[in-house]
Amino acid sequence: MRQPLHSLLGTVLAAGYLPERASSVAEGVDRIFGFIFWLSAFFLALILALTVLFVARYRKRPSRTEPEPSPSQNLRLELVWSAIPLALVMVVFAVSTRTYFRMSEPEAGGPALRIQVTARRWSWWFEHPGGKGAGDLHLVAGRPTELVMVSTDVIHSLYLPDFRLKQDAVPGRFTRLAFKPILPGRFTITCAEFCGTDHSRMTAQAVVHPDQASFDAWAREGTQAAATLADVGRAIYAAKGCIACHSLDGTPRVGPTFKNLWGKEEKLADGTSVRVDEEYVRESILKPGAKVVAGFANVMPPVPLDEREMQGVAAWLQTLRDGP
Amino acid sequence: MTAPGTDRAGATMPAEDRPRFLAIQFDSMGAQAATGKLGIWLFLGSEILFFGGLFTAYGVYRANHHELFRYARHFLDWRLGALNTVVLVSSSLSAAWSVRCAQLGQRRGLHATLLATFALAGVFMAVKVVEYSHKLHNGVGWGASCHPSEEILATLPAAVRALPAPEHLGTFFSVYYLMTGLHGLHVLVGMGLYLWLLGRAHRGDFGPGYYGPVDTVALYWHLVDMIWIFLFPLFYLM
């Protein structure tokens, strides 16, 4: 359901284009957008009307070849049309800055939900409180949230159109984004700073849970004590972000698929080939650049795992013989 | 910077009594000199912004990495820096004197001062070569290739050696080699220009009526000196 641009005005042109208002700040940003929009529309109409009027009325015609005498300067008029634009832009500045400061102040509504965001070449990873990592951002409607963002390789930019929010994730430093989601539902997350081949495919979902309870229920899934080694491997696949680049259904994505991977003869970028076994899996996890599969970019970061987790992954890969 | 007479006829004054070096688009030598002066000053303005970029990099990394700069400064020998300042100021003096000689038409004085400026510039570069080779032999490169050898670490004062080696020592030397290197390049260009001036002075081009090139190159040389006047304290003393 697309919100009209500004409930009071409900203009035809912009209605249906502004994304939904899913954060507490969206209302304020839309009001600024509406205010500047109407201010600009007025001045544009004034310029166009005057141009058309003067051209129509004072066009050179056989009956009218000479201009009528008119002054070529008028100090008072100049001061007027300097002061008015100056005053108006100062008003716009004051109003938009007030909204901007309200955007970046932590808001009331209980302790902030702190989520660590890691941007990596062409996928997002969100570490929620309680150690639950996921490829999607899970939030609680009405609860103020603070994202602490970092990038592992190049500059990315977390962009939530429906929240009217954007913040770059810069390698080598933290950047922060504070807001309060107000509308439960699923909203798209995109990357707004150019970051390479799949910059346009680097999307994720912001899932806003209606209340804290449903968020906690989601957070508890998949962390109960893992019985077998394969369960450990499956938990690692979700928690460490492998899911972002390696699929289970056979389709190659940023990395090769895990389906029927165990025991396969993999052709490598340097022309040689290797059989996928415990040794190859261990090395590809600790030093991904050592043996890069042909046709894939060498962009996988090293994933520090302890001994039991390593065996868990190997065991789990073997279960992916035919079914998922 | 001024273009001596080109091949086009039709000037206001009859061709034979137009001064030899008066360009077609000027009415008098004075006008040509004034425009030439403004041209070199505008170029010096752009040079100030060109070095301004590097001073910004220096300012950013000094403001944010105090301990790194205080530690790394001791790798530089302030005595060589002071010597170079004296050498460059003297060459600036002889450059200014060369303008005076050209204006008064003192051929021998002009020759001597141009030669002195060139020689002092050579001394400056020689001191620089000594400084750079000493550092490079001891592994003090820039950026990622900065691994100071034991000998050069030993030369640090005891109090400094006690400090923990700061992270990214290479960044200090990146800024150092960038700024002093670019300045050195400008000194080399200056030496080339002074050789060119010596050649033309030898041919007797300059005199009270036409000394534009000497004045222009001297102005460029004074700016190179002014840049070093700032580099010396920023690197060697602070």
Add this chain to the structure above:
Amino acid sequence: MTDDTASAPAPRHGAAIPHVLPPSVLLGAAVALFALTALTVVASRLDLGQANVVVALAIACLKASVVALVFMHLAWENRFQLVVLVISALFAVLLVGFVVFDTTQYQPDLRAKEAQLRGKGR
């Protein structure tokens, strides 16, 4: 360059009288520069903390203005050349000042990240 109040255009006709520097002025300026060099070295010896930076820059600016006003004839010649120098210097200071101001503002975020990296012992 907001210097363009309708100042009389530069002298364009007839040779501009060349401004010749007497030897006394040349040597005086050189001596002053040497003295200031010595002064800045001595000043760097004293430990004034933050003030060291200010003192060193002040002396450097003083030396630079001696070179500009005397050796580069700015004190006696067409004022517009001084305007060009001052405006270029101002814009350079604007660039240095504002960029340093901004980088120091967001430095804590950089420090926190470096601390985290060091913490992980990578």
Add this chain to the structure above:
Amino acid sequence: MTTIAGTAPALAAGESYLEHGHGLRSWLLTLDHKRIGIMYLAAITGALLLGGVFALVLRLNLWRPAGGLVSNDVYNKLFTLHGAVMVFLFVIPGIPAALGNFVLPLQLGAKDLAFPRVNLISWWLYMTGAALFVATLVSGGIDSGWTLYPPYSLEESRGLGILLALSALFVVGFSSILTGLNFIATIHTMRPRGMGWFDLPLFLWALYATGIIQIIATPVLGITAAMGFLERLFHLGIFMPEYGGDPVLFQHFFWFYSHPAVYIMILPAMGIVSEVVSVFSRKPIFGYRFIAMSSIAIAVIGFFVWGHHMFVSGQSRWASLVFSFLTFLVAVPSAIKTFNWLATLYKGAIDLKTPMIYVLAFFAIFGVGGLTGLFLGALATDVALHDTYFVVAHFHFVMVGAELTAFLAGLHYWWPKMTGRMYGETSGRVSAVLVFLGFHLTFVPQFLAGVAGMPRRYATYAPAFQANNRLSTVGAFVLALGLVVALAGLVVSLFRGQRAPANPWGAASLEWTTPSPPAHDNFAETPRGNKPYDFTGLRLVSEDAGWVRAAGEGRG
């Protein structure tokens, strides 16, 4: 070249600059500002066509949400070089180097620029830079966007194309510095007797203000390219985070040049608009001093606003606040100019020749381009709109819209003086209308896509934006058609165009007192300065004799 006896000004001497020397050497080593202007014009037209072809391929790839015409990597290389070629080889040198070089000395009644050799050097530097850009394209291209943000642009795995691109920036930058230096020195010291600062044609005020920016901003681009070059080769640790560098520092350096650079693009365009609007309304320009001072004000304030490109890139909040405030200040002089131009139309005798139609298109497009800048200057809305197609539409409105229409207006306005031939009025007007319609059809839908949240530099996009992208693709081809019609009309006029009189438009500035095309030495002797917009006494004798000023009247 027949000069009309008696009525023709007695100032012309010698044959025209086109006949003064033949063969490639006489062109490639010329010191004549007019020939250098023509060579620049040819070169930037090539750059416009090359950049335009890239743009059309980009638009075709965006016809379908999944792209598919070209792979993502090729798309990324195409939009990078589209940006680099258009910005550095067409829009920045465009009006100053091609039209400015030709017209400036003529408007000053001078024989040539202050430093003709420096002018030739700057043309050769420009061609070297252009060759380096083409070499970048041939050697596999670069794909980090024309902004070249590290760490992406300076990564090892990107190959060595970046080194060619950075050296191209360095070389083209110095060509721009030398042009600016030449213009300021000429305007400042070579004005004729009787032409004070406030008797200058406004095109010269615009070129003076542009010169200030070229001299003060471009060196910072040069040093940034040099530092990027060395960082890429030796890992200096200034911009790359893994060696202790700070990528946001690069953005500060880059935008310190690149924002004033957008004023290098628009100020000469405003200068042309002031000339054309006054001549084709047969009225002196309204508020001469306010327009002249607005140019200088834009040039100076333009240096304080670069941070509005970095509101979301990690810049501190206080810096963003200061930059937002100053960005709003720089909008005011543009508004003043627009109102003054409108006041010039008031009670004029508006002659709708092609230059005037392009200028009227300029009013509409520059209005929208300038006003949409308010959305991006305001902090609250910029966080939502930054790096979306709203920004792409905004800067294309100002660059392709305002700068290109003004360039075409100036090109048609001075075409008779440059070539001695009149361009075809019908093809000119048709091209103006096609450009106006095609332009809006291309970039208005992009505003809507941007508001709806479509990020920029996307090779593929969400299906919701398909309608806007398809409209935009169609518009791009209409715009391209308009430009081809304009180019064809001008080229045809070279051969079949009517002989141009000395003063076809009845303008009063000095370049119209020389024959068309002007003599090699411009003026036999330096004319006296006059009031540039004083049209009293100018009468249209006939179509092929043009306007002539009755002796003794209207001399300033």
